[in-house]
Amino acid sequence: MKEICAIIRRDKVPETKAVLEEVGLPSVSIQSVEGRGRQRGDVACQLQDMDQDGQICNALHVPLRPTPSEYALEHTLPKVALFVPKRMLTAIVPDESVEAVIEAIIRINQTGQFGDGKIFISAIEEGRRIRTGELGEEAVA
């Protein structure tokens, strides 16, 4: 069994749920989280604004909200970390379905803009259905 933890845009949740049903693995936990990625919470950042190291380097870049460091420099205020609201989907799936689920999540959630999110895969040692006490892959099927 594998745990697939996908952090996605809020508005993509219904579509993602629908595509997981298509794949045949509708069981999923959804949590409301806040996060920041390589752009450090700057929602206005575009692809051409970043250099190889992921630093925002375009002089013409006008963020919707100022980036923490720039804002702090300009206003001599304490730095604030910015976060973007996201949804975290956690699904436990059998080993053989992992590839299909990842492919489906990427297909639905890809917009090409920053903020599409990440998927993390980790191993789950054991699962148990509380109602019946079933063990292993039977419990998640």
Place this chain on the structure above:
Amino acid sequence: MKMVRAFIRPEKEQEVVLALEGAGFGSLTKMPVFGRGKQKGLQVGPIYYDELPKTLLMLVVDDGAAEQVVDLIEDKARTGFIGDGKIFLSDIEQAYTIRTGEAGL
């Protein structure tokens, strides 16, 4: 890759996040959680708090950087009193960026 999950005091969140950003670990996810630890909550006079609010920080880093991240969080989140929180490390087998579909952080 390692996933670092840190349960910290909510008021320490900004300090920890900015320290991580300064060290080059700008990417993380946070969520508010409620929990209790070894002391089974907190008693203030006659009032007993069973579950206390904490912030869960979740970040995935390369194997070599995990130690540094844990040290950093520990250093910034510590007050020396009970309720400072816990840090958990777990293995991540693979990560994908949805925008590009590529594997890796």
